[in-house]
Each structure stands twice: as C-alpha cells, then as structure tokens.
Amino acid sequence: xxxxxxxxxxxxxxxxxxxxxxxxxxxxxxxxxxxxxxxxxxxxxxxxxxxxxxxxxxxxxxxxxxxxxxxxxxxxxxxxxxxxxxxxxxxxxxxxxxxxxxxxxxxxxxxxxxxxxxxxxxxxxxxxxxxxxxxxxxxxxxxxxxxxxxxxxxxxxxxxxxxxxxxxxxxxxxxxxxxxxxxxxxxxxxxxxxxxxxxxxxxxxxxxxxxxxxxxxxxxxxxxxxxxxxxxxxxxxxxxxxxxxxxxxxxxxxxxxxxxxxxxxxxxxxxxxxx
Amino acid sequence: xxxxxxxxxxxxxxxxxxxxxxxxxxxxxxxxxxxxxxxxxxxxxxxxxxxxxxxxxxxxxxxxxxxxxxxxxxxxxxxxxxxxxxxxxxxxxxxxxxxxxxxxxxxxxxxxxxxxxxxxxxxxxxxxxxxxxxxxxxxxxxxxxxxxxxxxxxxxxxxxxxxxxxxxxxxxxxxxxxxxxxxxxxxxxxxxxxxxxxxxxxxxxxxxxxxxxxxxxxxxxxxxxxxxxxxxxxxxxxxxxxxxxxxxxxxxxxxxxxxxxxxxxxxxxxxxxxx
Amino acid sequence: xxxxxxxxxxxxxxxxxxxxxxxxxxxxxxxxxxxxxxxxxxxxxxxxxxxxxxxxxxxxxxxxxxxxxxxxxxxxxxxxxxxxxxxxxxxxxxxxxxxxxxxxxxxxxxxxxxxxxxxxxxxxxxxxxxxxxxxxxxxxxxxxxxxxxxxxxxxxxxxxxxxxxxxxxxxxxxxxxxxxxxxxxxxxxxxxxxxxxxxxxxxxxxxxxxxxxxxxxxxxxxxxxxxxxxxxxxxxxxxxxxxxxxxxxxxxxxxxxxxxxxxxxxxxxxxxxxx
Numbered sequence: 001x002x003x004x005x006x007x008x009x010x011x012x013x014x015x016x017x018x019x020x021x022x023x024x025x026x027x028x029x030x031x032x033x034x035x036x037x038x039x040x041x042x043x044x045x046x047x048x049x050x051x052x053x054x055x056x057x058x059x060x061x062x063x064x065x066x067x068x069x070x071x072x073x074x075x076x077x078x079x080x081x082x083x084x085x086x087x088x089x090x091x092x093x094x095x096x097x098x099x100x101x102x103x104x105x106x107x108x109x110x111x112x113x114x115x116x117x118x119x120x121x122x123x124x125x126x127x128x129x130x131x132x133x134x135x136x137x138x139x140x141x142x143x144x145x146x147x148x149x150x151x152x153x154x155x156x157x158x159x160x161x162x163x164x165x166x167x168x169x170x171x172x173x174x175x176x177x178x179x180x181x182x183x184x185x186x187x188x189x190x191x192x193x194x195x196x197x198x199x200x201x202x203x204x205x206x207x208x209x210x211x212x213x214x215x216x217x218x219x220x221x222x223x224x225x226x227x228x229x230x231x232x233x234x235x236x237x238x239x240x241x242x243x244x245x246x247x248x249x250x251x252x253x254x255x256x257x258x259x260x261x262x263x264x265x266x267x268x269x270x271x272x273x274x275x
Numbered sequence: 276x277x278x279x280x281x282x283x284x285x286x287x288x289x290x291x292x293x294x295x296x297x298x299x300x301x302x303x304x305x306x307x308x309x310x311x312x313x314x315x316x317x318x319x320x321x322x323x324x325x326x327x328x329x330x331x332x333x334x335x336x337x338x339x340x341x342x343x344x345x346x347x348x349x350x351x352x353x354x355x356x357x358x359x360x361x362x363x364x365x366x367x368x369x370x371x372x373x374x375x376x377x378x379x380x381x382x383x384x385x386x387x388x389x390x391x392x393x394x395x396x397x398x399x400x401x402x403x404x405x406x407x408x409x410x411x412x413x414x415x416x417x418x419x420x421x422x423x424x425x426x427x428x429x430x431x432x433x434x435x436x437x438x439x440x441x442x443x444x445x446x447x448x449x450x451x452x453x454x455x456x457x458x459x460x461x462x463x464x465x466x467x468x469x470x471x472x473x474x475x476x477x478x479x480x481x482x483x484x485x486x487x488x489x490x491x492x493x494x495x496x497x498x499x500x501x502x503x504x505x506x507x508x509x510x511x512x513x514x515x516x517x518x519x520x521x522x523x524x525x526x527x528x529x530x531x532x533x534x535x536x537x538x539x540x541x542x543x544x545x546x547x548x549x550x
Numbered sequence: 551x552x553x554x555x556x557x558x559x560x561x562x563x564x565x566x567x568x569x570x571x572x573x574x575x576x577x578x579x580x581x582x583x584x585x586x587x588x589x590x591x592x593x594x595x596x597x598x599x600x601x602x603x604x605x606x607x608x609x610x611x612x613x614x615x616x617x618x619x620x621x622x623x624x625x626x627x628x629x630x631x632x633x634x635x636x637x638x639x640x641x642x643x644x645x646x647x648x649x650x651x652x653x654x655x656x657x658x659x660x661x662x663x664x665x666x667x668x669x670x671x672x673x674x675x676x677x678x679x680x681x682x683x684x685x686x687x688x689x690x691x692x693x694x695x696x697x698x699x700x701x702x703x704x705x706x707x708x709x710x711x712x713x714x715x716x717x718x719x720x721x722x723x724x725x726x727x728x729x730x731x732x733x734x735x736x737x738x739x740x741x742x743x744x745x746x747x748x749x750x751x752x753x754x755x756x757x758x759x760x761x762x763x764x765x766x767x768x769x770x771x772x773x774x775x776x777x778x779x780x781x782x783x784x785x786x787x788x789x790x791x792x793x794x795x796x797x798x799x800x801x802x803x804x805x806x807x808x809x810x811x812x813x814x815x816x817x818x819x820x821x822x823x824x825x
C-alpha cells in the first residue's frame with residue numbers, strides 16, 4: 001500500500017516538478033541539487049535572511065539541513081520554516097550532528113520549537129539525541145549501532161513528541177508517524193563511504209513531500225519512506241554497476257540510478273515492510 | 276567568422292592560461308572551477324571584501340554569479356567589479372534567479388548600476404526581467420519557454436540598455452551586442468537535468484573573455500558565443516557517451532568533453548549562425 | 551623505512567577511523583570529505599566559532615585550509631587550532647594562495663603565530679612566501695617552477711622556522727622536518743587539471759596524522775609523506791584508467807584509486823626516497 005503511494009508520488013514528481021527549497025550545508029549541496037533533479041523535481045538554494053522566506057513561499061517543500069550550520073543561516077532557516085508553516089508547505093529537517101556540539105543542540109532545539117516539522121530524518125544517534133536519550137555521538141557520519149538503542153522505539157518517540165514523521169536511517173531504516181511503523185531494508189553499506197548520502201536522502205524526501213503537497217494527499221509518511229527507499233535502491237544499483245571501481249564512481253552511479261528510477265524498478269526492488 | 280574567432284580564442288586560452296576570478300555560489304562552484312580548468316584557463320575563487328578587488332586586479336576576467344547570493348558577498352562583487360572596470364578587465368555577470376525575490380532583484384539593480392558588464396548571460400526569464408518585461412519566474416532553473424517572449428528582442432534590448440553583450444541560453448541560444456545577433460543551436464535537453472550547466476556556461480564565457488582581454492581583441496561577443504557553444508557541444512558529446520547511464524555520469528562527461536574540445540571538434544560540430 | 555611507516559598508518563586509519571575536522575573552502579570541500587572517507591577516515595566539517603573548538607576536541611586531527619578564507623572562518627580556524635594545540639591534536643595547514651593577497655598573507659601570519667602546526671603543505675610559491683622569499687604568485691593553482699627556487703632548501707627553511715613538517719608539492723614533492731628530507735616522485739601532470747588535488751592531499755595528510763595521533767607514534771613526518779604519496783599514486787592509477795576520457799572522469803577516478811589503495815599497491819608503486 002505504501003509502495004503504491006510511493007509510485008504515485010514518483011509519477012507526480014515527474015509530472016508536477018515541485019520546487020524544493022533547500023537551506024543546507026556547503027559540503028553536499030551540489031549532490032543534493034543533482035539528486036533532486038535526478039528524481040524529477042527542481043531544486044532552489046537560497047539562504048540569506050533577506051530572501052529565505054520569500055523563496056519558500058514560491059516552493060512546494062522546504063528542506064533544512066544543519067550540516068555546516070552557522071549563525072547567519074540558522075536565522076534564515078527559522079524564518080523560512082515559519083513561512084512554510086504559515087502556507088502549509090511541508091518542512092523536512094535533517095539534524096546533522098545533533099548531539100555533537102552545544103551549538104548543534106541549541107540549533108536543533110530552536111528549530112524544533114519554532115517550526116512545525118513534517119519529516120525529521122537522521123541517523124540513530126541524532127534521532128536518539130532528539131528523543132532525549134543519552135548518546136555518544138562520534139562526528140556526523142554514523143549511527144552508533146552498538147549502543148543498544150532500538151530504532152523503532154526511538155522513531156515512535158520522536159514522532160509522538162514532535163507530531164511529525166520520524167525517519168531513522170542506518171543498517172535498517174525505520175519510519176514512524178507515531179502509530180504506523182515501516183521498515184525499509186534496501187541499501188548497501190558502501191553508501192556510508194560517500195559523503196552526503198544522508199543529506200541526499202533528506203532532499204529526496206523533500207522532493208516526494210513536494211509532490212504530496214501539490215497532489216493534495218499531504219502524505220508525508222509515504223514521502224519519507226519514498227526518499228529512503230529511493231536512496232536505498234540507488235545504493236544497490238550503483239554497487240552492482242560501479243562498486244568494484246571505487247567510491248568515486250559509486251558516488252556518481254548513485255545519481256545515475258536515481259535518474260533512471262522507474263515504477264518497474266520500484267516494483268522489482270523495493271523492500272518496504274509495514275509492520 | 277565568429278567561429279574562426281572562437282577557435283582563435285580557444286587556442287589563446289590554452290596558450291595564455293587566463294586567470295579567471297569567480298565570485299559565485301557554493302552549489303556549483305566546484306564544477307565552475309573544473310570547467311575553467313578543462314577549457315584551459317585557471318580559476319581563482321575569492322569572495323571576502325578584504326581581498327576581492329585585489330584578486331581581481333591580478334586576474335584577466337571576473338565572473339559574478341548570484342546563485343546563492345548573500346549580503347556579505349554582494350558587497351565583494353561590487354568592489355571587485357569596480358576594480359575590474361578601472362583596470363579594463365571584462366566582467367561577466369550571471370543574474371541567477373533574477374525576478375525570483377526582492378533581494379535578487381535589488382542585487383541585480385545594484386550590480387548593474389555600479390559595474391559596467393561585458394557579458395550578461397541568463398535564461399529567458401532572468402533576461403526578460405532585466406529587460407524590464409513582466410515575467411513569472413519559477414525558481415532558478417528554467418527559462419519560461421511558454422510565455423511567448425522572443426529571445427532575440429530580449430537579448431537586443433538588454434544589450435542596448437546596458438551596453439554589453441547579452442546572452443540568453445535555453446532551447447535556442449541567442450547572443451546580441453545590440454546590433455549583431457548570433458544563434459547557437461548546439462546543446463541537449465539533458466543539460467537541464469544537471470545543476471550548474473548555466474553557471475558553467477558563464478564561467479566558460481569568462482575564460483574566453485580572459486583570453487580576449489589578453490590578446491587585445493577585447494572581442495567579448497565571440498567570447499560569449501564561445502562559452503555557450505562549448506557547453507552546447509559538450510552537452511551533445513556527453514549525451515552520446517553517457518546519456519544512457521544517467522544524469523550523474525552525464526554530468527562528469529560534460530567536463531570530459533570540455534577538456535578534450537579541439538578546433539577540429541568545433542569545426543565539425545559548431546552550429547553557430549550569425550543572423 | 552618511511553614506506554613501512556606509511557603502510558602501518560594506512561592500516562591504522564582503517565582500523566581506528568580517525569575523525570578529521572576540516573575547516574576548509576567551499577570549492578573543494580566535497581572532494582576533501584570524500585577523499586578522507588576513501589582512505590578510511592571520517593571527515594567532519596564545522597566552521598562556526600560557536601562550535602569549532604568543541605568539534606576539534608572530539609577529533610583526532612584538524613585540517614585548516616584558506617582556499618576561500620573569510621573573516622568569519624579565520625577566527626574559527628584560530629580557535630580550533632588553539633584547542634588542538636591544548637589537547638595535543640595535530641594541526642595540518644594548507645596556506646592556499648599565500649602571497650596572492652594582503653588578506654591571505656595576514657591570515658597566514660595570524661595562524662602561524664597563534665597555532666603550532668604539525669604539517670604545513672603548499673606549492674612552491676606558497677611555501678617560498680612562507681619561507682620569507684620573494685615570489686610572484688599567479689593565483690592559487692601552480693607553483694612557479696621557473697623562479698629558480700630550490701624546493702629542498704625552502705622545505706628545510708619552513709620546517710626550521712615553524713618547527714613543523716614542511717611539505718611542498720609540485721613536479722617533485724619534497725617533505726622535510728628540518729633535518730630529514732624525503733622526495734616523492736609519484737604523481738601525474740594531469741592532477742593539475744582538477745581543482746582541489748592540493749586540498750585533497752592536505753586532507754589525506756590530515757587522515758594519516760589522525761592515525762599517527764591515535765597510535766601514539768605522533769609520526770607526522772610519515773603522515774605528510776603518506777598523504778602526498780597517496781595522492782600521487784592515485785593520480786597515476788586514475789590516469790591509466792581514465793586519462794584518455796578527460797578531466798571529469800579523471801577526477802572521479804582519483805577518489806576511486808584512493809578507496810582501493812592497499813599496502814600491496816604501495817609496495818608496488820611508491821617512489822619515496824629518503825635523502
């Protein structure tokens with residue numbers, strides 16, 4: 001059922017070409033723009049306070065990513081987020097490195113208390129931090145799989161606290177809206193050897209969310225799952241094509257795979273399990 | 276005749292390796308630097324007000340791109356632009372997203388009233404905005420082909436108002452200096468599926484302009500056409516090599532094609548028509 | 551002997567996965583993150599003064615790169631550098647464009663007088679500037695090979711003045727700690743046609759330095775040589791695989807080669823000569 005919703009959203013992305021406003025980091029921004037184009041949507045990057053809210057107002061979704069946060073753009077993120085809330089535009093938030101520094105923690109708190117989030121996507125350590133659990137973060141890259149935290153309960157808790165769709169990506173991906181839970185078991189471990197695969201997943205969720213906004217379904221649960229599934233399938237396809245060549249070619253082939261994704265490929269490859 | 280000028284400029288780029296100062300956006304900056312290197316010139320990126328003008332002074336051309344403009348770098352763009360004007364260094368300006376926000380519109384106005392531009396390159400909606408026409412901009416990516424505006428008259432009008440070479444890229448590319456008009460019909464529609472192909476075109480025009488500055492011809496009309504033709508040919512070659520693989524490989528093959536561009540390839544492929 | 555140390559460090563990178571904090575430029579930052587991942591370490595980019603020192607404190611090495619320096623991040627570099635010094639974390643410094651503007655020169659001076667550097671890597675013109683010699687810098691890209699400055703004496707001089715490992719990259723690469731001198735003759739001239747190969751070399755040196763910090767050897771001399779050798783070998787391998795395709799594919803294949811680097815490949819290809 002969720003899989004059918006995702007197929008519909010993919011068609012809608014390509015038909016309606018949602019404009020996806022990204023306020024994001026300068027490390028992975030080029031990949032985020034290219035993956036949004038690859039899936040069929042249209043990216044716009046604008047982070048100055050003098051235009052952030054105005055650009056949001058012409059967009060169909062807003063993606064906030066604090067990968068290289070700074071004081072200047074945090075202010076823009078909040079202004080853009082508030083405008084999105086005002087206009088019913090979905091906000092997708094990627095709390096990169098939550099738990100890793102006081103500044104990141106304060107920023108996460110500030111964004112979550114000022115902006116209503118539609119989809120919150122992070123790795124297990126980031127989402128555990130947001131759920132209020134004790135975590136040892138090591139940088140921004142990997143979920144701490146070994147700290148015995150259960151992804152499902154973290155996702156449910158985050159979804160309940162913030163009234164949003166919570167998406168945790170890692171060895172197994174979990175999405176919950178507080179009631180429903182879906183696990184996605186696509187993906188490949190080589191994805192962790194390319195910077196920005198998490199950011200790209202968030203940007204893909206933003207693309208699906210834009211389509212779900214335009215088509216009126218407002219089905220951000222399926223949008224989150226669609227974003228994660230798309231990156232997971234792309235990670236598998238890229239590995240088959242270029243895994244043996246190295247991480248540079250693998251990186252490029254991820255974008256390739258997203259750009260040729262079709263409902264036939266989803267039908268064949270998606271491993272999306274509603275629990 | 277223009278085609279012969281472009282061939283000469285390409286040789287001059289590779290012989291004289293002009294230094295091209297770019298104050299540009301953080302989305303496509305890596306591609307811009309790599310495409311400048313690929314065509315044979317040398318890129319330098321420097322955007323702080325404490326050095327912008329000084330770096331311009333040692334360069335052979337200046338490229339201004341407002342893709343992710345912010346208050347800090349707009350000031351640097353104007354300082355660098357004035358220094359370029361003072362020293363007779365050509366300024367190439369890419370008004371990304373003109374028409375999309377008040378901040379962009381004010382910045383465009385501020386740059387155009389403070390800096391004499393040699394080449395102004397944008398898509399049809401951006402250039403229509405600059406020509407003073409009513410437009411509906413949708414983001415930063417695509418010219419609105421459907422609003423019945425005629426590219427030739429827009430290019431001529433912009434060229435006349437600002438005394439510059441005006442270059443409009445889209446389905447068909449048009450360049451005018453107010454009197455002459457040239458159409459370039461190279462290119463491939465897949466170019467619109469990679470972020471930054473517009474920015475790269477502008478950076479290529481900056482590379483040709485740097486060569487035209489060094490060789491004393493100051494032929495910025497041919498430089499603009501050369502930049503557009505180079506991206507167009509590269510877009511065709513990349514499609515032949517990698518179009519079937521997806522947009523990631525296509526992206527990389529665009530840079531490949533620019534780096535192997537030769538006068539033989541120009542002779543064979545250029546579709547440059549002086550009207 | 552140095553070659554054996556490098557092999558050990560490469561194993562240690564992959565076993566201990568050092569966290570490498572980069573405060574760097576927005577042109578090549580994506581490549582720097584990906585090359586750090588490719589060699590087996592973990593990158594983190596954070597440049598706001600509100601978190602720079604805190605992120606350094608959880609990292610195993612710190613890389614400072616002034617490619618697109620600005621007033622905001624220079625302050626963060628110094629705060630991060632001081633914290634690194636306080637905690638015994640090695641600082642690797644890439645003085646991009648030293649000699650090209652007053653702002654760059656002042657920043658270099660400020661960093662060198664506030665932060666104790668473990669490894670200083672630049673091209674010949676940058677390092678000559680730092681050694682106090684008269685140079686004519688042309689942009690940020692290439693060492694001036696023709697100004698008759700001897701790399702070995704420059705490296706020795708910089709190492710003596712700043713009590714660090716000095717690494718000069720160019721046609722021949724030289725590393726000195728003031729006493730010892732090692733030349734690395736790996737590499738390929740096509741490396742100069744891709745932006746950021748210098749920055750990536752510095753980030754690789756930072757990855758090796760992080761491993762040398764964790765394993766307690768603090769052997770930053772071998773770390774610097776290891777970083778340069780890794781990029782040199784990758785440049786050769788990428789040329790063999792993709793040199794004929796163009797600079798875009800070559801770029802991607804550099805990352806590929808780093809990701810598949812092994813001690814067998816080092817044994818076979820390294821041209822590291824202790825003098």
